[in-house]
Amino acid sequence: MSAILTLNAGSSSIKFGLFDADTLEEEAGGQVEKIGGKTELDLEIPGQPKLERRIPAANHQEAVTAILAAIAPYLDGREVVGMGHRVVHGGPDHAAPLVLDEAAIAALTRLEPLAPLHQPHNLSAVRAARRAFPETLQVACFDTAFHRGHPWVNDTYGLPRRFYDMGVRRYGFHGLSYAFIAGKLAEDWPALHAGRVVVAHLGNGASLCAMEGGRSIASTMGFSALSGLCMGTRPGQMDPGVLLWMLDDQGMSSVEITRVLYKESGLKGLSGLTNDMRALLASDVPEAAQAVDYFTDRVAQEVAAMAATMGGIDALVFTGGIGENAAPIRARVLDQLAFLGFALDASANASGGTRISSGLPALVLPTNEELVIARAVRDALRGRARA
Missing domain, CATH: 3.30.420.40 (ATPase, nucleotide binding domain)
Incomplete structure (x- = not known):
């Protein structure tokens, strides 16, 4: 043993x-x-x-x-x-x-x-x-491996092509979590696995992945883990002109900008309080409510964008610390996505059910990155034994 x-x-x-x-x-x-x-x-x-x-x-x-x-x-x-x-x-x-x-x-x-x-x-x-x-x-x-093989249009930026050749492209992250969810869908929800699914990995780091047939087609994260959704301490989508303004007008160094982007932004920066979603939901401070509103609005916007990328959506999956545990966040996102065909089942959502909607399926599936890693190690050990 x-x-x-x-x-x-x-x-x-x-x-x-x-x-x-x-x-x-x-x-x-x-x-x-x-x-x-x-x-x-x-x-x-x-x-x-x-x-x-x-x-x-x-x-x-x-x-x-x-x-x-x-x-x-x-x-x-x-x-x-x-x-x-x-x-x-x-x-x-x-x-x-x-x-x-x-x-x-x-x-x-x-x-x-x-x-x-x-x-x-x-x-x-x-x-x-x-x-x-x-x-x-x-x-x-x-974490980037699951996203390799994106269609080129979902892998590039509107920059001179030489930058793509230098490695400036949309890598995507949270791939271990997405790989686990893809496997779980194949096991328990095969019809959904075969279709068009958006998976929302929501936590201190947050992103979405558009999957077709269990394969990543697009991700909200790109070249770095900064882009896409608002996160605990990272801003997500923003105008790159802001960075030029920080450099030229504010005289900030790259080190200072890095600190702002990675450690002082997102929920923490917007609320001025914390990056803990539980504390923000419990707070009666207006800035806390605004931070939560911004977070949920960005999630809903990007789910719709992922659906457009796939030409439709057959299911939405919530996972990650916030996705699995914050029922109010799931409710707000689904209410904003009613136009796509989601209808919140408030009772199932509040009680921790797996399916929390009527109409289009919205699921809550716990992720297990450690098991994905363990499987990879076992495969490597078996490969070494065969060699």
């Missing part, structure tokens, strides 16, 4: 999952939050109460060490034969998981400017895992 460990690293957190290498049954999972501050480790074992404790973790290396110590009792002497990592950006060349070596890590490091909020931390966890398990197979799973 052996095990697979998955790591999904963010700027100040790492989600993890421990899976049986043969069955992919999840045996343990959780996350480390607030790395570099008052770090907390949450550990969840099926059928047991969640364990929460404070740990010392000044960086991702120490956080990975803490994760390994937390799961050690559940390994029960078994070997970790494979580790899988969420890596946000795979560039134009990677449409499938990649076995990691030094050359691969160096190539992925060169993509850090395209995803500065995520890629450096993803790779930091990779390096920490390789130090802890130098002989273990390490596999990168890319």
Whole structure:
């Protein structure tokens, strides 16, 4: 018996999952939050109460060490034969998981400017895992991979073509989540899977994906993880002329602009309060309500745009932290999309039902990026065994 460990690293957190290498049954999972501050480790074992404790973790290396110590009792002497990592950006060349070596890590490091909020931390966890398990197979799973193969018109910008040849194109993100939802639709809703579906991954990072037959046709995110929907701290769609104004009129540096775009905008910037949707919905501050209004309006606008891209829509799927848990957000979006044929089932929406509409189907499906990563590691292990 052996095990697979998955790591999904963010700027100040790492989600993890421990899976049986043969069955992919999840045996343990959780996350480390607030790395570099008052770090907390949450550990969840099926059928047991969640364990929460404070740990010392000044960086991702120490956080990975803490994760390994937390799961050690559940390994029960078994070997970790494979580790899988969420890596946000795979560039134009990677449409499938990649076995990691030094050359691969160096190539992925060169993509850090395209995803500065995520890629450096993803790779930091990779390096920490390789130090802890130098002989273990390490596999990168890319958020951009699901979107490779878009029609050219959905992959390019209206810039001189030389920029496209240099790699300036619409990469799309949240691909691991979309891959899981595509598989779930194929399993439980095959007629919808075969049709035209918009999936709304709504969380601190948020995007939409238009799927036909389970394949990505278009995404609201593009060259970077900044564009498209309003997010927790990122603005989404905006006039690029604003950036020129910041540079020329305000004299802001690229470092200052980067901070504004990645850390000070979105729900946090609009409300002046927080990027936590739960807190915004509970607040009676006018700016909080305005931030929520802007968020839902952008989601509805972009769902309609995705429908236009596909020439129609057969279903809408909500997933991600906000998509799965914020019933008021789902209700507002569906009410605004009534013209497309959606009719909110308020009772099902409030009670956490899977289908929350009459008319066109609107579904709420929990995503599982860790399982997608674990599957990729198992496939890589089997490929190595056959070789």
